Amino acid sequence: MSKSDFGLIGLAVMGQNLVLNVESRGFTVSVYNRTTSTMEKFIADNPGKKLVGCETLEEFVQSLERPRKVMIMVQAGGPVDKVIESLLPYLEEGDIVIDGGNSLWTDTERRDAWLSEKGLRFIGAGVSGGEEGALKGPSIMPGGPTSTWEVMKPIFESISAKVDGVPCVTHIGEGGAGHFVKMVHNGIEYGDMQLICEAYNIFKAAGFSNEELADIFAEWNEGDLESFLIEITANIFKQKDPETGKDIVDLIVDKAGQKGTGRWTVMGSVEQAVPFSTIAGSVEARIISSMRDQRKAASQIFEGPNNWSFELKGLSKEDLVKKVRNALYASKIVSYAQGLDLIAKVGKDKGWSLDLGAIARIWRGGCIIRARFLNRITEAYEENPNLVNLMLAPFFTEILNKGQQDWREVVSIAALNGIPVPSFGGSLSYYDAYRAERLPANLLQAQRDFFGAHTYERIDKPEGEFFHTEDWPDLIK
Numbered sequence: 001m002s003k004s005d006f007g008l009i010g011l012a013v014m015g016q017n018l019v020l021n022v023e024s025r026g027f028t029v030s031v032y033n034r035t036t037s038t039m040e041k042f043i044a045d046n047p048g049k050k051l052v053g054c055e056t057l058e059e060f061v062q063s064l065e066r067p068r069k070v071m072i073m074v075q076a077g078g079p080v081d082k083v084i085e086s087l088l089p090y091l092e093e094g095d096i097v098i099d100g101g102n103s104l105w106t107d108t109e110r111r112d113a114w115l116s117e118k119g120l121r122f123i124g125a126g127v128s129g130g131e132e133g134a135l136k137g138p139s140i141m142p143g144g145p146t147s148t149w150e151v152m153k154p155i156f157e158s159i160s161a162k163v164d165g166v167p168c169v170t171h172i173g174e175g176g177a178g179h180f181v182k183m184v185h186n187g188i189e190y191g192d193m194q195l196i197c198e199a200y201n202i203f204k205a206a207g208f209s210n211e212e213l214a215d216i217f218a219e220w221n222e223g224d225l226e227s228f229l230i231e232i233t234a235n236i237f238k239q240k241d242p243e244t245g246k247d248i249v250d251l252i253v254d255k256a257g258q259k260g261t262g263r264w265t266v267m268g269s270v271e272q273a274v275p276f277s278t279i280a281g282s283v284e285a286r287i288i289s290s291m292r293d294q295r296k297a298a299s300q301i302f303e304g305p306n307n308w309s310f311e312l313k314g315l316s317k318e319d320l321v322k323k324v325r326n327a328l329y330a331s332k333i334v335s336y337a338q339g340l341d342l343i344a345k346v347g348k349d350k351g352w353s354l355d356l357g358a359i360a361r362i363w364r365g366g367c368i369i370r371a372r373f374l375n376r377i378t379e380a381y382e383e384n385p386n387l388v389n390l391m392l393a394p395f396f397t398e399i400l401n402k403g404q405q406d407w408r409e410v411v412s413i414a415a416l417n418g419i420p421v422p423s424f425g426g427s428l429s430y431y432d433a434y435r436a437e438r439l440p441a442n443l444l445q446a447q448r449d450f451f452g453a454h455t456y457e458r459i460d461k462p463e464g465e466f467f468h469t470e471d472w473p474d475l476i477k
Contacts, residue, residue: 003065004030004052006155009083010073011038017135018073018100018127018159023049025158032060061090067121067151068095076103084111093119096148100127102261105176105183112144112175121148124175126182128367129161137161139367140169141185141359143178161366168362173352180346181359184339187265187279189369190258191335192229194282194423199324200233201419202410206320210237210247216321225329227371256286265342272349274342277430278335281422304418320413326403327410331427333400336377337390338430357381391434400431407431 005027008019015033019042023029028050033039036055043053054060061068068091072083080099087097097115099108099122108124115122122144129138140160142149149171160169172178203213217234221227239248262283269276288295315323340356347354360377364370380393390396411428414421433439446469448454455466 002028004028004063005065006069006071007031007060007064008071008073009033009060011042012073013131014100014127014134015073016042017131018071018138019051020046020049021135021137021159022155023051025155027155027158028052030054030060030063032057057086058090061087066092066095068092069098069152069155070096071098071100071125073100076101077107080107080111084115088118091120094121096121096123096151098123098125098142098152099179100125102126102182102186102259103179104264105180108143108176108179121145121151123148123152124177124179125156126178126185128182128185128363128369130368133161133366133368137168137366139362139365139370141172141178141182141362142169143172143174143176143180145174146171160362161370163361163365166361168365168367170355170358170362172359173347173350173354175350175352177347177350177352177354181343181354183261183264183268184343185363185367185369186261187276187283188335188339189229190262190265190282190286191279191339191423192227192332192369194285195278195328195331195335195427196229196233197285198414198419198421198424199328202320202324202414202421205417205419206317208317210249212317213237220325224372225325225332227373228368229371253292254289255292256289258283258286262286265339268346269338269342272342272345274338274345275430275433276338276342277426278331278338278423281426285420285422305416323406323410326406327424330400330403330407330431331424332373333391333396334427334430335423336373337396340377340390355381356387357385389434391431404431 006022007030008015008022009032011019011031011033019029019031030052031039031042032054033042039053039055043051052063054063061070064070070087072080074080074083080101080103084097091097097120099111103124105124112122112124124143126141127134127138128141133139137160140156142152142156156169157167160167162168172181200213203216208216214234214237217230217237221230221234236249237247240246241248241251244251262279266276266280266283269280343354343359344356357378357380360374360381364374376395377390380390380395381387384393387393391400407424407428411421411425414424445454445456449456449469450472453468455468457463457465458467461467
């Protein structure tokens with residue numbers, strides 16, 4: 001009896017769709033689920049397909065061709081460890097375990113070391129694209145040994161999304177590199193979504209109808225801002241509620257959920273001392289949105305601008321749309337610059353030899369942040385592999401320089417009208433700080449030396465030489 005090419009554990013919707021994707025590429029797939037009835041229903045719902053349903057893990061493992069390729073699609077954290085532990089009695093040297101969930105990359109590093117000691121191979125593979133991407137072709141970010149990637153390459157390339165015939169998958173790097181890059185991808189996704197929401201909030205305050213917003217975002221999707229998120233936003237504004245006939249977007253409670261990858265990314269940026277204002281602002285915005293009861297109470301206490309009616313002060317709607325579009329584009333550049341900076345920093349520290357251009361290339365299709373914009377990022381790193389910051393690539397520098405005045409006006413308009421724009425504003429502050437020849441950190445260093453004798457450098461002395469002022473005024477009376 002022939003054996004299966006691939007096995008998957010965890011038949012929630014993502015797992016089921018990945019199985020159907022793999023099977024559709026000509027592979028035979030074995031499946032296992034802790035709840036047997038879920039597995040049986042899945043097999044029954046897909047008659048005639050090359051699927052092998054297994055009731056026990058031993059039966060599941062024995063059904064696979066060696067080296068066995070077992071993908072786990074369960075909740076991140078403890079459940080992944082439990083599945084691996086339950087597999088160990090049945091696996092043999094050289095077998096491959098793949099974690100396709102949103103695991104914390106440091107957990108992936110730990111699991112890689114754990115399984116390597118047992119003669120097994122482990123891949124932490126970030127999979128982006130949601131349920132539809134899993135079925136039709138996701139973006140896949142696998143980490144682990146190069147030799148293991150070569151074994152998995154035919155399957156991963158066949159099931160991934162394709163852009164211009166190029167698979168949206170590449171070997172990211174050793175150890176936890178794949179899950180780390182997927183984590184930052186999700187942080188960038190947080191930033192993209194928040195920037196779109198801030199543009200929406202400004203337009204709503206200015207009196208735009210949902211019909212107008214649908215047209216604006218649809219038009220943006222025809223140009224440089226073309227992306228999956230811009231496209232679905234245009235469609236969201238068109239959706240009616242079948243029960244009331246009202247626009248569904250206006251009926252949704254303004255409390256955002258999150259699964260943790262955005263927070264992990266921000267925490268990683270703090271640990272690595274990488275500025276992360278755009279994405280940090282987006283995570284904070286989700287947190288504040290969840291404080292809905294407090295916000296409702298505070299709205300009755302705290303005062304805001306007197307001109308909440310949003311006077312455009314001579315701006316036409318067309319002018320405002322242009323300015324917000326430029327602010328969104330510029331902020332998006334900053335968000336990606338910060339995310340790629342974090343990837344580069346950790347990649348260098350870990351010795352992963354990450355290819356930022358290749359990473360941007362596999363994000364062009366399948367994943368949530370897929371966008372035309374990513375072609376330009378790939379080109380920027382192909383032209384200059386040692387690019388220090390994405391903003392310094394000539395294409396992006398030109399956009400920032402041309403759009404910076406509109407960007408400032410949008411942030412100013414928002415502030416004057418009491419509209420929170422943490423990611424627009426944080427992006428602009430980062431841009432201004434990055435281009436500043438001199439920042440007020442000289443005063444900060446003086447303060448640190450005053451109260452803690454932390455020393456400072458001087459502009460009139462050689463770099464790396466430190467000084468301390470002994471005779472700061474004594475304030476202790």
